[in-house]
Amino acid sequence: MKKFMLAVLAGLLGSASYASAAPVDGFAGTWVNDNMRSTWSNGQFPKGKMRLKIDVEIHDNHLVYHSINDTAKGKPPMQIAFDAVMDGKSYPVQGTTRYSSVRVRALEGNQLEILEMQGEDVVVGAIWQLQDDGKTLMRWGIGRSPEGKSKAYTEFFSHP
Structure with missing residues (x-):
């Protein structure tokens, strides 16, 4: 399964070139x-x-992320947070046991690569892309559930 996810992500990224100074402020x-518009x-x-x-902050080549998911009625909202340098190295995540770290890299143009990791295993591989002149954020990826289904x-x- 790990090889499958990595192969799909590699195929997705195969034509992308990387840039250290991509315009990520958007x-x-x-x-x-x-x-x-969203689908699984x-x-x-x-x-x-x-x-x-x-909520996303960008400063000094860091992506600071905080999310609140209150979809599950009758349960406390899930809150996930991290502060990651956009250098492709692992940084810790708070608020979830599904993955323990995240790797973030700026790609050329208006894209970011986000890898959610459990140890050295990629649990979710995603590309974030700005669309509609920065008014829309699209996340495309592949994730594996705790049950092992991708x-x-x-x-x-x-923006609200």
């Missing part, structure tokens, strides 16, 4: 998910029910 701000490959995206807010996803976010 990712900064508050983003909320767009339920109607297993067809189980909770349309109209998912509530995910992401799915692709495309999630769209806008």
